[in-house]
Amino acid sequence: MEWVHLSVCMSLDGHIDAANGDRLVLSSEEDCHDMHRLRAECDAILVGAGTVRRDEPRLTVRYPELVAARRARGQPDQPTKVTLTRSGLLDPTSGFFAQGGDRIVLCEEALLPELRQQLGGVAHLAALSSPGPTGILEALSRLGVRRLMVEGGCQILTQFLAAGAFHRLRLAVAPFLLGQPQAPRITGPADFLHGPDRRLRILGTRTLGNVAVIDMENETPRFAPD
Numbered sequence: 001m002e003w004v005h006l007s008v009c010m011s012l013d014g015h016i017d018a019a020n021g022d023r024l025v026l027s028s029e030e031d032c033h034d035m036h037r038l039r040a041e042c043d044a045i046l047v048g049a050g051t052v053r054r055d056e057p058r059l060t061v062r063y064p065e066l067v068a069a070r071r072a073r074g075q076p077d078q079p080t081k082v083t084l085t086r087s088g089l090l091d092p093t094s095g096f097f098a099q100g101g102d103r104i105v106l107c108e109e110a111l112l113p114e115l116r117q118q119l120g121g122v123a124h125l126a127a128l129s130s131p132g133p134t135g136i137l138e139a140l141s142r143l144g145v146r147r148l149m150v151e152g153g154c155q156i157l158t159q160f161l162a163a164g165a166f167h168r169l170r171l172a173v174a175p176f177l178l179g180q181p182q183a184p185r186i187t188g189p190a191d192f193l194h195g196p197d198r199r200l201r202i203l204g205t206r207t208l209g210n211v212a213v214i215d216m217e218n219e220t221p222r223f224a225p226d
């Protein structure tokens, strides 16, 4: 994998969504455009099945000039969308499967027959050789993905951050506090590669509308066996 870029937007108190089922707007228009610019550079975008069920994200590049730039580079108009599941609880009528680029669903080998029946022709199904980030990246490499953007949610970010299996992290911070203890946070508990004695390198900070973006580099990316 040439690069793995994690991207997430959170509130000042670290929440990435609301607890009550309402849609939480964290990003600004300027931040959104910049995110789409990053999406436009990648081959595929990964989100967990939790995000697919909750948000039905389209994961498209929405701005025509960015789509035109992809076309000029010989890339498909839209990046491939990827999700992964252990339970197989994915609805083939979800917006995730309806629009945008090609779809890939990753799962354990044993789940493939059931998912094949369930998802029919809406996605390409592929088996994970191992359950963690390395297995995920290996499966995607075999399918030709060289540049991957990982957009969440909490479980997926926790696994990639804990393993150190990424090159860059784009963190957008919305300047408000949500104050809902039950709301999803950016990460769950884990043994993270980056602690007080091993920091990410800050490449720069930017103000995009009413959102602050911190671009960070992982100087010690690790793609160790899961």
Ligand SMILES: NC(=O)c1ccc[n+]([C@@H]2O[C@H](COP(=O)([O-])OP(=O)(O)OC[C@H]3O[C@@H](n4cnc5c(N)ncnc54)[C@H](OP(=O)(O)O)[C@@H]3O)[C@@H](O)[C@H]2O)c1
Residues within 6 Å of the ligand: 007, 008, 009, 010, 015, 016, 017, 018, 026, 047, 048, 049, 050, 051, 052, 054, 055, 084, 085, 086, 087, 088, 089, 106, 107, 108, 131, 132, 133, 151, 152, 153, 154, 155, 156, 157, 159, 184
């Ligand atoms: N603010 C942001 O930037 C942002 C971005 C994206 C998402 N979000 C938010 O994040 C929340 C969802 O986070 P989440 O932690 O609940 O869900 P998630 O991380 O999106 O997905 C977790 C699910 O992915 C599957 N999974 C995870 N690791 C796996 C592995 N190694 N192998 C196979 N399957 C695996 C499992 O699916 P099964 O349960 O099907 O087994 C698991 O329940 C939503 O509220 C969403 O709005 C926020």
